[in-house]
Amino acid sequence: MGRSPCCEKAHTNKGAWTKEEDQRLIAYIRAHGEGSWRSLPKTAGLLRCGKSCRLRWINYLRPDLKRGNFTEEEDDLIIKLHEMLGNKWSLIAGRLPGRTDNEIKNYWNTHIKRKLLSRGLDPQTHRPIDGAAKPQVSILETTEEASNSATNLEVNLDLSIRLPFYPSAPAQSSSSNEASDTMATSASAAAAAAAAEEVHQPFRPAVCLRHHLGFHRDETCVCQTVANSHTIGR
DNA sequence: AATAGAACCAACCGCCCGCCG
DNA sequence: TCGGCGGGCGGTTGGTTCTAT
Numbered sequence: 001m002g003r004s005p006c007c008e009k010a011h012t013n014k015g016a017w018t019k020e021e022d023q024r025l026i027a028y029i030r031a032h033g034e035g036s037w038r039s040l041p042k043t044a045g046l047l048r049c050g051k052s053c054r055l056r057w058i059n060y061l062r063p064d065l066k067r068g069n070f071t072e073e074e075d076d077l078i079i080k081l082h083e084m085l086g087n088k089w090s091l092i093a094g095r096l097p098g099r100t101d102n103e104i105k106n107y108w109n110t111h112i113k114r115k116l117l118s119r120g121l122d123p124q125t126h127r128p129i130d131g132a133a134k135p136q137v138s139i140l141e142t143t144e145e146a147s148n149s150a151t152n153l154e155v156n157l158d159l160s161i162r163l164p165f166y167p168s169a170p171a172q173s174s175s176s177n178e179a180s181d182t183m184a185t186s187a188s189a190a191a192a193a194a195a196a197e198e199v200h201q202p203f204r205p206a207v208c209l210r211h212h213l214g215f216h217r218d219e220t221c222v223c224q225t226v227a228n229s230h231t232i233g234r
Numbered sequence: 235a236a237t238a239g240a241a242c243c244a245a246c247c248g249c250c251c252g253c254c255g
Numbered sequence: 256t257c258g259g260c261g262g263g264c265g266g267t268t269g270g271t272t273c274t275a276t
Contacts, residue, residue, distance in 0.1 A: 016244075016270085038261060054262075055245065090264060105265075106243055 013047045017056055021046060025053055026061055059102045066098025070107055078104060079112060083126045 013021075028044035034057070037050035046053060070078070074096060081092045089101035089108075096104065113123045122129050 014246075036261085049246090051247090051262085052245075058263095059244075087265065101264075102244080110242055 012041070012049050012052070014052075017048075017060075021048065022056070022061060025057060029057060029061075055102075059100045062100075064098055065100065070099075070111075074099070075112065075115075078108065079116070079126075082108065082112075086124075 024044055024046055028040065028046075032043075037054045040046070040050055040053050041048045044053075048056075077096065078092060081095055085091050087105075089105045093099050093101040093104050108123075116123045116126070117129075120129050121127065
């Protein structure tokens with residue numbers, strides 16, 4: 001017996017979402033909240049796959065999304081987190097308020113990958129492509145801006161480690177851009193405040209950083225054997 | 235102004251995992 | 256304990272926009 005399909009493909013729309021579909025989805029989630037994605041399309045009167053609705057909401061319609069270009073600081077944070085976590089886009093997104101895993105993944109593939117390559121670094125390993133000449137050297141230690149923004153890096157790392165996840169599904173809903181801006185701003189402000197408050201206390205990893213970040217799903221962690229690769233090399 | 239190639243990004247696909255009966 | 260289901264994730268695709276010639 002095979003897996004049942006997530007929806008009746010013959011009766012679902014595909015491709016770009018229309019304004020009307022967006023409105024229906026927003027209205028439904030406002031009224032009923034998130035969840036039950038499989039049954040959502042039917043009850044919301046949408047001819048879409050439940051997964052598609054979820055994706056549309058998470059990646060585009062959520063009120064707390066921060067649209068627009070990534071900042072240099074976000075760039076650095078993404079690079080650093082990727083160095084630690086690998087292609088765990090949802091985990092990385094959890095540390096960047098207002099950004100989605102899909103957005104970060106796309107940004108990585110289109111911008112950062114090229115940025116690293118142009119600096120002679122392997123985007124997967126973050127090490128020099130020409131071999132083991134400079135082992136353990138991360139992108140941030142090789143760049144000009146890194147030396148200029150050491151403090152920012154400290155702050156960013158601190159944020160990534162100390163701050164809680166920004167959940168992908170905020171409980172409150174809001175439709176206006178103003179409101180989303182406010183949310184994003186307040187999240188950033190909170191982050192900055194937390195960082196400012198703690199920046200004088202350098203992070204000392206007590207446990208495997210990946211564990212700390214929730215990378216490991218189970219209790220049996222292999223970090224004992226590769227501990228150094230999980231910690232910030234400073 | 236037209237066209238080709240590159241870049242970008244929204245959306246889809248299929249697999250995996252945790253929960254629950 | 257097992258199997259099905261729902262949700263989540265990462266990889267990939269394909270349409271659209273931008274840029275160079």
